[in-house]
Amino acid sequence: MTWRLRISLFALFLGFFLVILRLFYWQVIKAEELTKLGLSQYGEIRKIMPQRGEILASDSFPLATNKVTYLVYANPKEIKDAVSISYKLAPLLKADDASISASLSQNLFWVSLGGGVESSVRNKIESLKIPGIGFEQEYTRLYPEASLAATLLGFVGKDDAGEALGYFGVEGYYDRLLRGKEGQALQINDATGRPILARTNPFSQGVDGESLKLTIDRVIQFSVEKKIKEGVERFGATSGMVGIVEPKTGRILAMASYPSFDPKTYSQYPSSSYVNHFISSLYEPGSTFKPLVMSGALNENKVTPQTRCPACGGPVSVGGYSLHTWNDKYYPNSTMTEVIQHSDNTGMVFVGQTLGLTKMLKYLDKFGIGKLTGIDLQGEVTPQIKPKSDWYEADLATTAFGQGVNVTPIELLTVFSAIANGGKMMKPHVVSEIITADGKKKTVEPQEVGKPISSATARVMTEMLVNAVEKGEASYARLKGYRIAGKTGTASIPIGGKYDPEKTIASFVGFGPADDSKFAMIVIFNKPTAAIYGSETAAPAFFSIAKDILNYYGIPPKQ
């Protein structure tokens, strides 16, 4: 009798154990799979897209924000006459009536008819009172100042999965911050799979994107864009660009290119127009490079402003090449101040040779040539500086006057900014503040990245550049009553191993007021045709913009 009881008890326990084991299998091991299966029967997980963060100018005016638009959808099961409805909707949705008709004729419960529809268009569609047509609210990027600072801002396009993705400029560089984190919600469906008109239940809260406050001064940017456009048209250039930085902090005050594009309708422009040439294009700087080499020689005490050039009486022969001045005029025994004033290539060959290759490479490195500036914009490139063993005698000579060496405009602007800032080189940056979705602010502090030259050298170099403005080729365009330091540049364009004799890159780089600089600026015109020299094109544009900035800052003339 006992063994029967034991067997029964064992069978009972075994039965319970098997039931518990099976329950464990369904409840624990298969739980996730079953949850998904159940969910697919009564609802679906829908993404809640976060609002993209805004991009604000320094005065907190949004340069990029979000606007409410609508996705228009239809339930083809409720559409009675697809053809006539498509004729009504096509002009409003700016779409082909055949494609709308085809969408409305599908054997589905939900079809999209188009996104990015404005409120006014939505109202017009609603007034048609077509059954089966609905709207879903969405956000699209709005650029209130249209194409202002477009190459700096970049644009928002779509990635492979159709999600919004920032490209180029600030939108590209700060995409992860701007886009935020998407949330998820459960949409419950009825037995036929149609969504029940009930509030979706969010079970994963998303986070809206963070906003960025830029260092860009909207007033200066607007003025600069106007001036660069006028300049390109006036001088018949293929393109032009201007960059302005605050030397003491490295804050970019304006960065403009012309031609540009409208970020709202970016797809209608050639992809080449998206590129911010200010950080992404290399060019031979020509004479605007001379102050860098001269600063190195002054800093090493190899020359002084009064040092006389013993080889400036005529063309110089180096490594089998005869090197001339830009206008074939020669000034024997000119001082270093006059070498900069006349933009004398032969004088700079003397400076380069006096400085020597090792020191030349040292100062290229200290001034950041061949290194990324680290500006917070997508797409920065940097030239490769040859190793010391690959340099020939002629390379040293031509580099001294800015040929045979490549830079980006931002690199050169950073060099001049360092001279203006007493030798301290600041990291250029465009974002001054990051604002989280809940309003917390994080300030981006200015960052010193080095001190390539001493304060004394910077002061001496500044005086030489002031002299160049007041007595040099561009003196006719200077602002009376202001001490502005600057240098013209007319760079040849290398094509197939030779320089194009007719096409140039005309530029002017400078800063002001020289004694307490509020801005450093570079103006570049690509292949101007009305005049090819920087002194005749970029210089007047530079001083015109400088005048506006000085007026804007309320800086009076001193003389």
Add this chain to the structure above:
Amino acid sequence: MKKYKILLAVLIVSFLGLIALRTIAANRISTDGVLLSKIQEEMAYYKTENLKYKERILALSSLSNISSKAASLGFIDSKIGFVVGRSVPIAARP
């Protein structure tokens, strides 16, 4: 025996009381969901309206709009910069 009866009565009364309380509470909060939903809808509506007004304000206050409006009204860029210097004293001590 009497104690048990009292205890039983208390339990029954408590049970009935709790049921009544639950019914009343459920009845009261049953419409809160609808109200909450309505409030949320209103919040979404005002948020959308705010964004629409913001869009209009931005369009009207953009420099490109102000500039074109100013030009159409006949305003031109000032070519002269005015500088306000230190005022000359009316009377100075010798």
